[in-house]
Amino acid sequence: MELTGSILVLTGAFFLFSAGLGLLRMPDTFTRIQAGTKASTLGNILVLAGLGFYHPDWALKLLVVAYFVLMTNPLSSHALSRAAHAIRTPMAPSTMVDALREEGDRQGNGDVS
Amino acid sequence: MKAASSLLAVLLFGAVFAGIVGGYGERESVSALAEQYLAMVPRELGAPNVVTGILITYRGFDTLGEVAVLFMVAAGVGVLLGGKDTTTASEPGREPRRPSELVGNGAEITLPLIFLFGAYVIKNGHLSAGGGFQGGAVVASGTMLLMLALPATKLNHGFLGVTESLAGVVYVGIGILGLVFAAGFLDSHILPLGEFGTLISAGAIPVISALLGVKVGAELSVIIDRFRN
Amino acid sequence: MGLPVSTLLMTTGFLLVLIGMWGILRHRNILRIIIGFGLFDTGLHIVMVATGYITGGTAPIIDTALGIEQATTRAVDPVPSALVVTAIVIGFSVTAIMLAFAIRIHDARKTLSIDALTESKW
Amino acid sequence: MADMLLQIAGVLIFFAIVFGVARLVIGRTAIDRVVAIDMLTVVSIALIALYAHLSGRFVYIDVALVYGLLSFLAVLAIARFLEKGP
Numbered sequence: 001m002e003l004t005g006s007i008l009v010l011t012g013a014f015f016l017f018s019a020g021l022g023l024l025r026m027p028d029t030f031t032r033i034q035a036g037t038k039a040s041t042l043g044n045i046l047v048l049a050g051l052g053f054y055h056p057d058w059a060l061k062l063l064v065v066a067y068f069v070l071m072t073n074p075l076s077s078h079a080l081s082r083a084a085h086a087i088r089t090p091m092a093p094s095t096m097v098d099a100l101r102e103e104g105d106r107q108g109n110g111d112v113s
Numbered sequence: 114m115k116a117a118s119s120l121l122a123v124l125l126f127g128a129v130f131a132g133i134v135g136g137y138g139e140r141e142s143v144s145a146l147a148e149q150y151l152a153m154v155p156r157e158l159g160a161p162n163v164v165t166g167i168l169i170t171y172r173g174f175d176t177l178g179e180v181a182v183l184f185m186v187a188a189g190v191g192v193l194l195g196g197k198d199t200t201t202a203s204e205p206g207r208e209p210r211r212p213s214e215l216v217g218n219g220a221e222i223t224l225p226l227i228f229l230f231g232a233y234v235i236k237n238g239h240l241s242a243g244g245g246f247q248g249g250a251v252v253a254s255g256t257m258l259l260m261l262a263l264p265a266t267k268l269n270h271g272f273l274g275v276t277e278s279l280a281g282v283v284y285v286g287i288g289i290l291g292l293v294f295a296a297g298f299l300d301s302h303i304l305p306l307g308e309f310g311t312l313i314s315a316g317a318i319p320v321i322s323a324l325l326g327v328k329v330g331a332e333l334s335v336i337i338d339r340f341r342n
Numbered sequence: 343m344g345l346p347v348s349t350l351l352m353t354t355g356f357l358l359v360l361i362g363m364w365g366i367l368r369h370r371n372i373l374r375i376i377i378g379f380g381l382f383d384t385g386l387h388i389v390m391v392a393t394g395y396i397t398g399g400t401a402p403i404i405d406t407a408l409g410i411e412q413a414t415t416r417a418v419d420p421v422p423s424a425l426v427v428t429a430i431v432i433g434f435s436v437t438a439i440m441l442a443f444a445i446r447i448h449d450a451r452k453t454l455s456i457d458a459l460t461e462s463k464w
Numbered sequence: 465m466a467d468m469l470l471q472i473a474g475v476l477i478f479f480a481i482v483f484g485v486a487r488l489v490i491g492r493t494a495i496d497r498v499v500a501i502d503m504l505t506v507v508s509i510a511l512i513a514l515y516a517h518l519s520g521r522f523v524y525i526d527v528a529l530v531y532g533l534l535s536f537l538a539v540l541a542i543a544r545f546l547e548k549g550p
Contacts, residue, residue, distance in 0.1 A: 023484055024483040068533070069532055083546045130359070140395070162402070183435060
């Protein structure tokens, strides 16, 4: 039981570590947003699940925290990346497709909203 | 010249602070007053959270004054900013961008959770980390999310004002009841202590905590709404 | 193991105070001055909490992990914590009033620089 | 065994925080810094939960929840502020 919990915590910590690494190493803002958000959300939930194995009586509160992070973290990074797109943050030279810009052009206004 | 004098001032303060930190040894035990509080709050008041016990009962006057300060701030911000919201809101051509649909829907999912958590923090003020002020701040941050994600919503200032005033009046009324039925103003022994560590316990502390939470939440919501333009 | 916790906390708090003081003294924009004030405030809160820490202390909330008998020996000093709750509320109030004044100044002068406020000098 | 795994996890989380702070310091645009703050908050929630386990106090979990709530609101507000453009 405890071994399962600690392995889950270790996996989560590895994902958090890779989130930090991606945040530092990725070439432009948008890739940093996706690296920082996805990996850290998964890592956080894994750490909380591992702690749930240690303390089964804390499980409900840990579940609430995990649910909250799962709901809010993608939301805030979505708003952030939309803002970054709106103020024309430069993208990495290797970017091929800008779907949000194309959608805005198709609707006839340059300003995507 | 000005930069040099500012730097000098900051460096002087830095030297003073360095002296304070260098001469400070970490304490090994709490002071006599704190030991008294730590021993008396669970036994006399029946509240597991010592900080809430101190804030609501032993320093009840202070908390009452604090709530009065918040009330004055709400009134002052209303006086400073209240008269102009009708002119700037209807200004054409400066329509703010609507937040995306995802943010709106996400806020609708998260808002009940936040308000529920605020109520939880308020009601668990005497058991766990929390209390009236903290829970009120959580409720007010829910209001802030409402304004960020759904900008078209209007707050009912009249209702919030009446709620806040009622909570304040009942708070002072409980204080006077303490004067009549127990040892002094804002004494929490007017209700039975109950079983230690349960939700309905610790005398009047949960009631006062709930009133504080309602009052602080309403006041902070009004203040935040005033700053929206 | 290393430095005591309260020394680390006090160093952090005093550094925040110095950064806030530098911001208050050197910036001409009112919003930046208000942010400097906020840093100053937060740093002082950290210092106040640090003075209440005792070695190996834990939160002064009595539950299954901290019995009534252990409370006087293992819990941290609750008095600075209670003071900091008050201080946070007062700091919030002062910040709200300052921001309201900043909005009024921006309405009247169309600028946020304190160089525009000339007539109140003595 | 389990304790050693937890210690390794603590070291990994420490390095995640170091990388986040590095991005916070060198980040070229304001958005980069906000992303770093957001990531640091989520890492801190995990760290607070881990600390609650290590010290055996249930009450610290509430702190993590409040922390996540405040960071979420701050990032939304900053995104809305930045969206209006300079």
